[in-house]
Amino acid sequence: MDKNFKITIEYDGTDFHGWQRQKEDRSIQGKIEKVLEIITTKKISLTGSGRTDAGVHALGQSANFKCDTELTPETFMKGLNRLLPHDIVILSCERVKDDFHARFNTKSKVYNYRILNQPLPSAILRKYVWHISKELHVGAMRTAIEHIKGKHDFSAFEGSGSPRSHSIRNMIKAQIADNKEGLLVVELEADGFLRFMVRNIVSTLVNVGLGKISPDDFNKILLSKDRKHAGATAPPQGLFLIKVIYE
Amino acid sequence: MDKNFKITIEYDGTDFHGWQRQKEDRSIQGKIEKVLEIITTKKISLTGSGRTDAGVHALGQSANFKCDTELTPETFMKGLNRLLPHDIVILSCERVKDDFHARFNTKSKVYNYRILNQPLPSAILRKYVWHISKELHVGAMRTAIEHIKGKHDFSAFEGSGSPRSHSIRNMIKAQIADNKEGLLVVELEADGFLRFMVRNIVSTLVNVGLGKISPDDFNKILLSKDRKHAGATAPPQGLFLIKVIYE
Secondary structure (H helix, E strand, O other), rough: OOOEEEEEEEEOOOOOOOOOOOOOOHHHHHHHHHHHHHHOOOOOOOOOOOOOOOOOOEEEEEEEEEEOOOHHHHHHHHHHHHHHHOOOOEEEEEEOOOOOOOOOOOEEEEEEEEEEEEOOOOOOOOOOEEEEOOOOOHHHHHHHHHHHOOOEOOHHHHOOOOOOOOEEEEEEEEEEEEOOOOEEEEEEEEEEOOOOOHHHHHHHHHHHOOOOOHHHHHHHHHHHHHHHHHHOOHHHHHHEEEEEOOO | OOEEEEEEEEEOHHHHHOOOOOOOOOOOHHHHHHHHHHHOOOOOOOOOOOOOOOOOOOEEEEEEEEEOOOOOHHHHHHHHHHHHOOOOOEEEEEEEEEEEEEOOOOEEEEEEEEEEEEEOOOOOOOOOOEEEEEOOOOHHEEEEEEEHHHEOOOOOHHOOOOOOOOOOEEEEEEEEEEOOOOOOEEEEEOOOOOOHHHHHHHHHHHHEEEEOOOHHHHHHHHHHOOOOHOOOOHHHHHHEEEEEEEO
């Protein structure tokens, strides 16, 4: 009888064409499924909490897979970490109830977006931040970000052509941290995210920080529900899926 | 008449075969010299404060070059950052006295070595730390590191075949910071470093932390002046040249 396993995953998205399995290109889902097949000698389908796009990182992506096996979660974890490339690390593996589904049982997700705000770029951080050389007005960005808290139709920040039943999401947490010199972290938690939603919110916030639009304009963009008013999608390398929270 | 320019440089050593210019392989010195030639249309020789090995990073390497030019330091800096690959960033460029020499005028250098001490490796940090999964006894390492402070013959920690007049160096600062969870940073400042010296000190400190040798054994290794007693050279990716201090 099939057992159900949940794994949490850290990955460096730099050299991947995103989460989703693809015929030719390197994907996180594809790499893990391939190793699961080596370990179990069975074709196994891995269900992620959702996709991440090319270049996006994760400190705590979640996924589940079903398999008729005598192998323990500890054995799966050791085997996966031994056989996976070093840009994927399995942080945990556990047995879960048969009806657990990594996508449908999601309660909320936490994303961070990292901006390096200083005159010069960083050689070391270049694959993990969006570098903005002009000084950002963080106070104005904080005023703007207040507007997205709570339930809203986030159509204005949605990527085109994304499949979903509706665009209303509940933004549980939205704040900007600036602990480290030059580094701004936009921290968002919501019950779900539309495609490109974080990156479109961030680029529009950056327009506020640059003084191109006001915090009030930011709110008008949200209320317009019209994608063409928001900023261009922010680059992928600043985005981290921090964790997936389940019921 | 030739003018003398000093530059400070940040680089991600991951994709370089070290600082030093090489015929075939990608080097930091080689890349910068090539761009200086594009900017000035002259062959320019860049003098670094010293070499860093393949995979070693720098947050503040220093170098100087001489050139008969009307270009300002600001123009050099902009041109270099525009034309260099993104894993090299020029942090500053300034005119210096004719007799300034980036290697011979060094007063001291600061290196950090980063160890990730937790059961699992990190996908995101893998190119910037040495991962040690077994728990290190940091107290013992701190007792050991006290022994290298001050003037010593560091032959025991020297790489073989390195050219130098003598092996006595003055260790001005030697400490271990552990601010961030799981991350240990060995911070060293000396008036000079022998080849592989930091990485050999760190590997021997790790042997102390693992309980393989005692802090007193560490001191005996230092006093033995015999390379074969120290640990194997620690991997390059944990090492950062932080800054070069001049008279």
